[in-house]
Amino acid sequence: MNLSDLKFMYEGKAKKLYEYDEDKTLIYYKDDVTANNGEMKDNMKGKGNINKKFSVYFFKMLEEKGIETHFVEDVDENSFIAEKVDIIPLEVIVRNYAAGSFCRRYGVEKGMKLEFPLVEFSLKDDTLGDPMISKDAALAIKLTDEKTINYLKDQALKINKILNNYFLEKNIILVDYKLEFGIKNGKIILADEISPDTCRFWDSKTKESLDKDVYRESKGNLVDTYSSLTRRLGL
Template sequence: MEKREELYAGKAKSVYATDDPDRLILHFRDDTSAFDGRRMESLERKGMVNNRFNAFIMAKLEEAGIPTHVEELLSPTECVVKKLDMIPVECVVRNIAAGSLVKRLGVKEGEPLTPPTFELFLKNDELHDPMVNESLAESFGWASAEQLAEMKALTFKVNEVLKQLFADGGMLLVDYKLEFGVFHGKIVLGDEFSPDGCRLWDAKTREKLDKDRFRQGLGSVIESYEEVGRRIGIDFS
């Protein structure tokens, strides 16, 4: 596969065209950002860790019948993905109260949420990814009712699979965000699943093992990502 021009550079990943119109190359960089890009740093090994982490998780989800865009690892920091027509709405599931939910509602961090919550957020950095609902998504043409229903069903299916996977590694899946796109008329999970886009706590100590270590200045960010990976069976060597 021939790697061609860069199509897009986000905060931590770059997307490249290929000689196949239906395939892209996703490059995970060492860049790390927080607070809508107001804080940026480069963390050694991060691109490699997140690329392998994402490929492992996407393979587990595929095994469970959840369609994803990842096709194969190309290098330590790159993978081949399907070219999706991305839907500009993030799906967020929360199993435990943390982060923006705590600030928004004044609830206690660590409070279990039964059943888990489901929220939608518009992907727009300038507006700080505002919360939206299904009605707004339909009215503005971001997604159809059928697409939104499928995205919600798949997001909760991901929860079933990954809560157990992380529990087996002694961790709590606190919350996470997912992005979807359309490939040949079918809703497919896109973007990435890594500690950058979810919250993971040690089940016994409640130690934070995700990107909150960067946001809150706790240190050992990549070491924690690798620890999470090792607990669920990822080999980073």
């Protein structure tokens, strides 16, 4: 598909969105990689294809488990067609283990298993660095309503159970990850992506990073790490 034939809508750090038709969007996954709120930037051939392949696989799997997503149809190496949604301006973060900013914020040891899956929210705003936001603050500034934010948490926990069971069978720890949701015809559905860019994975035996921490912490080649992960999952 020739992207120049489509109306350009939006460009983020890792994706470009084009209008496919009145109700659908074409999502193109770029080879760009960023970290630390854009302080680190690179372009790595093949990275977009891996993230697209990963997202398509898990959107399909979650659909089979009763989680409605924006995925419609696969297109090519770097693109798929999705329902056009109004993105809810909250990132939903699910944590099973302590890592990254959580450790810095609370002074806990990396790798500590949490007593229960923790759902947090951050404000979806690149200019502010996507800051953490409490449920009450989100309601107070009218980002959303209580029914919606409770539904987001409920869906996140359902998704977490499905993904945790899947990755445990592959001897992979799902440490934490980010979800985004959108509204289509009044219904809230899972949107954006599920990829090694938005998830933190560790090998269950070695605790080796299998995600973007390899890039953040200069621990190896990002595309090689992502490629190894997809092979391990049989994608």
